[in-house]
Amino acid sequence: MKEINVKHLARVEGDGGITVEIDGDQVKKVNVDIFEGPRLIEALAEGKNPMEAASFTPRICAICTVSHKNASIRASERAVKFEEPKKTYYTRELMHMGEMVESHSLHVFALALPDFLDGGYPNVIAMVPKYGDIVKQALALKKFGNRMMQVLNGKFIHGENATPGGFGRFPSKEELIEFKNTALNFIEFMCTATDIFAGIPMPAHLERDTEYWACNMKDYDGKERFGFWGDELICTDGTIIPSEDYNKHLIERVVPHSMAKRSLYKERPFSVGALARLLTIGERLTGKALEYYKKYVKPEWKKNIIFNNHAQAVEIIFCLERIPELVDILLAMPEDPAMTKPTRTEGRGVGAVEAPRGLLIHDYTYANGLIAKANIITPTAFNLDDCEAFIRKSAETLNKEGKEVDFMRFEFEKIARAYDPCISCATHLVKVFKK
Amino acid sequence: MGDKPRIGVYGFTGCAGCQLAIIDCEDQLADIFAAADIKVFYEASSSNDYDAEVDVALVEGSINTDKQLEELNYIRRKAKILIAFGSCAHHGCVQGMALGDGNWEERWRKVYGDIKMEVAQPMEAQPLHKFVKVDGWIPGCAPNTTQMLRAITSLLNGHLPTYTNSPVCLECKFKENDCLLTKGQLCLGPLTMGGCGAACPSHNTPCIGCWGVIEEANHQAELKKLIKEGFTEEEIIRRFRLFAGSDYVDKVKKLLEEV
Numbered sequence: 015m016k017e018i019n020v021k022h023l024a025r026v027e028g029d030g031g032i033t034v035e036i037d038g039d040q041v042k043k044v045n046v047d048i049f050e051g052p053r054l055i056e057a058l059a060e061g062k063n064p065m066e067a068a069s070f071t072p073r074i075c076a077i078c079t080v081s082h083k084n085a086s087i088r089a090s091e092r093a094v095k096f097e098e099p100k101k102t103y104y105t106r107e108l109m110h111m112g113e114m115v116e117s118h119s120l121h122v123f124a125l126a127l128p129d130f131l132d133g134g135y136p137n138v139i140a141m142v143p144k145y146g147d148i149v150k151q152a153l154a155l156k157k158f159g160n161r162m163m164q165v166l167n168g169k170f171i172h173g174e175n176a177t178p179g180g181f182g183r184f185p186s187k188e189e190l191i192e193f194k195n196t197a198l199n200f201i202e203f204m205c206t207a208t209d210i211f212a213g214i215p216m217p218a219h220l221e222r223d224t225e226y227w228a229c230n231m232k233d234y235d236g237k238e239r240f241g242f243w244g245d246e247l248i249c250t251d252g253t254i255i256p257s258e259d260y261n262k263h264l265i266e267r268v269v270p271h272s273m274a275k276r277s278l279y280k281e282r283p284f285s286v287g288a289l290a291r292l293l294t295i296g297e298r299l300t301g302k303a304l305e306y307y308k309k310y311v312k313p314e315w316k317k318n319i320i321f322n323n324h325a326q327a328v329e330i331i332f333c334l335e336r337i338p339e340l341v342d343i344l345l346a347m348p349e350d351p352a353m354t355k356p357t358r359t360e361g362r363g364v365g366a367v368e369a370p371r372g373l374l375i376h377d378y379t380y381a382n383g384l385i386a387k388a389n390i391i392t393p394t395a396f397n398l399d400d401c402e403a404f405i406r407k408s409a410e411t412l413n414k415e416g417k418e419v420d421f422m423r424f425e426f427e428k429i430a431r432a433y434d435p436c437i438s439c440a441t442h443l444v445k446v447f448k449k
Numbered sequence: 450m451g452d453k454p455r456i457g458v459y460g461f462t463g464c465a466g467c468q469l470a471i472i473d474c475e476d477q478l479a480d481i482f483a484a485a486d487i488k489v490f491y492e493a494s495s496s497n498d499y500d501a502e503v504d505v506a507l508v509e510g511s512i513n514t515d516k517q518l519e520e521l522n523y524i525r526r527k528a529k530i531l532i533a534f535g536s537c538a539h540h541g542c543v544q545g546m547a548l549g550d551g552n553w554e555e556r557w558r559k560v561y562g563d564i565k566m567e568v569a570q571p572m573e574a575q576p577l578h579k580f581v582k583v584d585g586w587i588p589g590c591a592p593n594t595t596q597m598l599r600a601i602t603s604l605l606n607g608h609l610p611t612y613t614n615s616p617v618c619l620e621c622k623f624k625e626n627d628c629l630l631t632k633g634q635l636c637l638g639p640l641t642m643g644g645c646g647a648a649c650p651s652h653n654t655p656c657i658g659c660w661g662v663i664e665e666a667n668h669q670a671e672l673k674k675l676i677k678e679g680f681t682e683e684e685i686i687r688r689f690r691l692f693a694g695s696d697y698v699d700k701v702k703k704l705l706e707e708v
Contacts, residue, residue: 052513052571053462053544057556061687069657070691073543076466076591120472124493136496139482153475160473168652169645170473171466171591172659175652182653427495 032426034409041413044406046398046430059378059388064090064178064356067385071376074392076171077120080113080163081369082376083176084243085390089376090178090356092363094383099351101344102180103234108193108340109166109176110242110367111333116159117370118288118326118333121434122211123152126323129428130214148210151203155330158196162337165189179353187348190341197337204334205302208327212310219415220408220429221317224400225279226250226290227264229257229368231298240291240298240332242368248294249279250316257366260375266391276399277391283399286372287433288325289315296328303332319404320432326370359383369393371434394435404429454605457489457503458534459524461510461517462544462574466591467535468492468509471601474594484605502527505604507534507587511541511576514569518580525581532600532610533576533583536590540661540694544574548695576694585609588642590659590692596644613644616663617656621647629655630671633678635688639671659692672701672708 035043055074059067067090072082084106091098124138135141142149160170165185167173175182185193229244247263248254255263264277264284277284292307293316299307306328315321365376372393379387405426412422460468472493474481481487487494488501506528512518525531536542547553553573577583587600587610600610613620617638621628629636629650636655638647642663649656675685682705689701 052557052561053574054553054556054560055543057559058543058546066687066691070543070546073464073466073590076464076469079464079466124472128495137494139479139494140496142479153478157475160475168654169593169648171469172464173652174649174654174657177654182649183651 032405032430034405034422034426036409036413039413041406041409044402044409046402046405056388056390059385059390062385063383064094064096067378067388068177069174071390072172074390077117078113078369078371078374078392079172080109080167080176081242081367081374083167083173084110085365085367085369085374085376086378087176087178088243088365088367089363089378090365090380092365093361093378093380094356094363095358095361096179096356097354099180099354100234101184101347101349101351102354104340104343104347105166105181105184106176107241108185108337108344109163111337111340112159112162112166114159114242114333114370115330116156116163117434118330119152119156119159121370122323122326122330123148123156123207125434126431127211129424129431130211130216134424148207151200152207155200155204158200161196162193165193177353179355180351184350185344187345190344194338194341197334201302201331201334204327204330205306208306208310208324208331211324211327216318216320217408217425217428218314218318219411219425220319220404221314222403222407223317224403225282225284226293226316227279227284227286227373227396228290228294229366229373230254231295231368238295238298240295240300240303241336242291244366245364247366247373249284250290250293257375258362258364258377260364260366260391261377261389264391264396266395277396278399283403284396285319285322285400285433286393286396287322288329288370288372289319289322290372291368292325292328299328299332301335303328303335306331319400319429322432322434326434356383372396394433397433397435401430401433401435453484453486454505454607455501455503456485456487456604457501457506457524457528458487458492459489459506459508459520460492461508461521461538462513463510463535463537463542464591465492465509467507467538467587467589470535470589470591470594470597474597477598481601485601500527502529504529506531508532508538508577509534511537511545511574512580513544513574514571516569521577521581530584530604530609531577531581532585532587532604533578534587535592536588536659536661536692537574538577538583539586539588540696541574541576542590542659542692542694545576545694546690546692548573548575550695586612588612588644588660593645593648613642614663614665615643616666617641617643617645617647617650617660619643620645621650621656623647624651626650627653629653630674630678635675635678635680635684637671637688637693640666640668657691658689662693662697668700668704669708672704676705676708 031047033045068086072079128135168175230246230248231241362379375391377389533539637658638656642660
């Protein structure tokens with residue numbers, strides 16, 4: 015057996031690995047191994063009150079901290095029935111935009127783009143001599159996302175300002191206007207950058223049919239629109255389910271090669287993420303984002319997860335246009351609502367939100383005001399099976415074409431990175447065995 | 450390259466936020482990469498030399514598989530200075546909240562069932578100092594930019610990073626915030642290591658103790674105040690458990706008996 019061993023899958027958030035074994039013309043094994051340290055967060059959530067759950071569950075992941083915060087808040091507020099005032103709702107959405115901008119700009123420019131430019135760069139800093147302007151703007155955009163999270167959640171990483179019941183402090187008029195103006199200033203750059211990314215040829219060796227799931231976003235008044243949470247989930251096959259029924263449709267399982275759980279829909283793997291959002295509810299976009307959606311989204315995107323990178327770029331445009339809208343909504347509501355309180359002590363609530371890398375679920379059942387049972391499914395856990403399936407397809411195609419192992423390994427890494435995986439706590443390991 | 454300090458950034462069990470805190474130094478990122486010879490930094494780069502000797506190892510996360518322990522020992526052997534980078538590495542943070550209570554296996558079964566793991570053998574999460582010698586500490590969950598830059602600058606110049614030896618409460622006073630304790634909130638500011646600039650109390654939300662406990666504090670006075678405000682011992686211990694590490698929880702239990 016020919017064995018090629020690339021020790022670490024880099025430029026992903028957290029640590030994960032891939033093992034591929036090829037025997038002649040057969041791809042024997044494709045495993046995305048997660049050595050993730052089992053933190054048992056769900057078991058530790060038991061016995062906590064809503065505020066404590068919202069404080070510590072976001073520690074699952076630094077880069078999705080706001081998504082975990084919003085998912086935890088939504089789960090608790092649904093379970094023990096907090097009221098969600100309109101201003102609180104839109105301030106939470108604005109905070110979510112901060113994380114999307116920060117995380118997507120980090121991934122698109124610093125983690126993914128180095129794979130595709132000029133045959134590959136090791137990191138974003140190495141791109142500076144040739145692409146200094148793009149790198150500078152991209153880091154400024156990322157900084158803007160951080161600035162929003164710092165103001166709205168209290169810190170870049172793991173803030174406490176957002177809590178079940180509302181916000182400790184709402185943003186000031188000056189801060190809101192700053193967000194609006196900064197967002198408007200970045201739209202042109204982001205459109206240009208999206209054009210550049212879209213102009214680079216993308217590999218097609220992984221193309222296969224699959225389905226995608228995302229939150230069916232509805233506005234405060236119940237009107238459908240594009241966005242990042244929902245009490246319903248929507249699939250590219252047209253199925254819509256209540257979020258609280260996720261566990262009847264998206265079946266979780268445990269496999270011995272991964273500390274992260276896996277999920278199947280109709281016994282088949284599926285994907286979540288920016289591409290899933292564009293493919294399910296993308297036609298609801300408006301403005302420049304809609305223009306770019308129409309310009310670039312093609313039927314082959316559904317067969318190729320590499321386009322998740324491009325979908326993230328389109329979503330940044332959406333966020334930059336949505337931020338000024340949200341600012342105007344919030345400026346029209348100068349009164350800060352008081353913190354709301356739980357109105358019962360028992361019940362189940364599911365908080366379904368879209369983390370930058372896809373559907374995230376917090377599912378809490380309360381008894382006596384404290385969590386009695388918790389289930390949390392992260393986007394990377396939803397994605398692992400489909401990620402393996404795309405890598406398997408790629409391995410089959412490339413093996414048939416007689417490609418070198420080094421080439422194949424880099425292509426597999428691109429696929430894994432396209433998911434923007436967030437496998438906090440694991441060891442990176444890419445192994446390709448070829449007989 | 451020759452004279453630049455060789456740095457390795459490694460991550461174990463945690464949220465990867467301490468490594469992200471370095472990447473979050475957007476304005477200084479290029480300077481950091483220029484001033485140091487960064488040998489290992491998987492989260493930021495695909496050009497890594499895992500086997501390289503380093504002057505400074507920044508190690509994020511706590512240890513909870515046999516594989517991680519092997520790697521930690523390997524990094525210790527390769528590094529002149531090993532820094533516990535953030536709360537998980539220093540005192541265990543959230544995954545260490547129930548350390549040593551004897552129920553870890555039950556929790557494991559609750560989440561994973563009866564499956565036998567092939568990738569690595571899991572164990573209860575513990576901070577680095579339980580296994581290897583730790584030379585210094587960068588506190589925080591996660592460390593903020595100012596603190597990150599100060600620590601990195603110190604390390605690049607051959608010094609160990611220093612940390613704030615006063616509680617969050619003092620920084621909160623400097624900001625002239627209304628005291629949340631006097632408003633009946635369970636704020637851990639008086640007992641928690643400062644350096645965050647009283648980030649949470651400055652937003653009218655109580656300090657949750659995420660940077661770990663500061664030794665130099667009037668622990669008893671805080672506990673008395675909380676009891677007086679009507680919080681139960683169970684609630685107080687639960688709140689400390691979230692971030693403070695199990696060693697400290699034992700101390701709080703003893704102090705509560707005295708109070």
